[in-house]
Amino acid sequence: MSADFDRFTGTDKYIVSPELKDVVNVSIALGRPLLVKGEPGTGKTLLAHNIARGLGKKLIVWNVKSTTKAKDGLYVYDTVQRLNDSRFGTGDVSDIKNYIHLGQLGRAFSQSQDVVLLIDEVDKADIEFPNDLLNELDEMSFHIPETDETVSAATRPIVVITSNSEKELPDAFLRRCVFHYIEFPEEELMRRIVGVHFPELAEKLLKEVLKRFYWLRQIEGFRKKPSTSELLDWIQALVAGGMDPGQVAKELPFAGALIKKEQDLEVLDAALSRAGGTVNRMGLRGRF
Structure with missing residues (x-):
């Protein structure tokens, strides 16, 4: 484990317990996603916002919904827009790159400097959603078949994943995360x-x-x-x-x-x- 990394100590707007501060820094040092659970209202989502604020990094937020698929966070191929441009002559349909739009995970990987990526309420999606992210979170890269290009992270983002325990998360996913349950404050x-x-x-x-x-x-x-x-x-x-x-x-x-x-x-x-x-x-x- 390298000692050369930005350490989080909280911010003037977000008070952290010693245990939470330590686990955030362990996650950063190991380069593993931080999975955070806790009662609603204990500051799970705000944690990522304040890690970004405290470390002076850009925050990218992926709000997960029941219909969200893992690929949505990587990229979207806008076939409808390409078809419309083809019909009405309003765009260069010969270059498929014009219709590839990176999702939040793709944007986090493509930044020139490391960022904080919040995957908020991961348990809202289908049970297969976390498993579908395993390879990308491990390798910090993914392939776009339509353009035969690979998007790779130049620097590993700090990933914070929140869960409200609506569904059990797969063991394979849990093995790749650093876990913390935010206890209700004394x-x-x-x-x-x-x-x-x-x-x-x-x-x-x-x-x-x-x-x-x-x-x-x-x-x-x-x-x-x-x-x-x-x-x-x-x-x-x-x-x-x-x-x-x-x-x-x-x-x-x-x-x-x-x-x-x-x-x-x-x-x-x-x-x-x-x-x-x-x-x-x-x-x-x-x-x-």
Whole structure:
């Protein structure tokens, strides 16, 4: 393993745990894709954005959908445009290269400098999708039969792959990745994360907000526990609505910023009733 590589330490907008920082740097040093899992809202996608930002590199994003095929990330041969140009005489149809368009993986390979490539939500696609990428991710190159050309990476991109565990990923794919599960932040780390976004938040309000938030996450029966991104939205709503710590403790205002399923609101109602509190479901109550 070479010691000569750019090390990621986080950014002023993205606080990382020591474990996450280390695994990112292991992935970079080994030249292997980093596969990241974790609860929704724990910053899996933002990690790639901030690796690019922290290391001063270009970011290329491949958002995977249920219909995405591995070849889509390599290149697309636009036969429809070539046919139209042939019919209407609006392009040079003799040069097939005019109709070859590189996908995100192809663009990452063709850069003159190394980039960060995010393959976001790899488990949304067909189960064969990860396996279809194995050779290209290993060799960092692929062949275009239509032009008999090979696209090879001059420098190996930093590859970050996220998964929401909707499907099991193939063992052969997992063997080629460095893996990390982003644990939900403990309160001290969460304080630092909140501090990045709300540096002037009053200590009393922050203390009560975190107390209520972690109490919420301990309630049994939630189908979707509130995440970090929802906590930040909630704090913004509390600040904008002029709420004080006492109201947060007693009423849990603007619960809709935290709880996103009707069944979970019912679970929350029951938990608050047992605790002697109420849910404010009336929006911002005219405070804006």
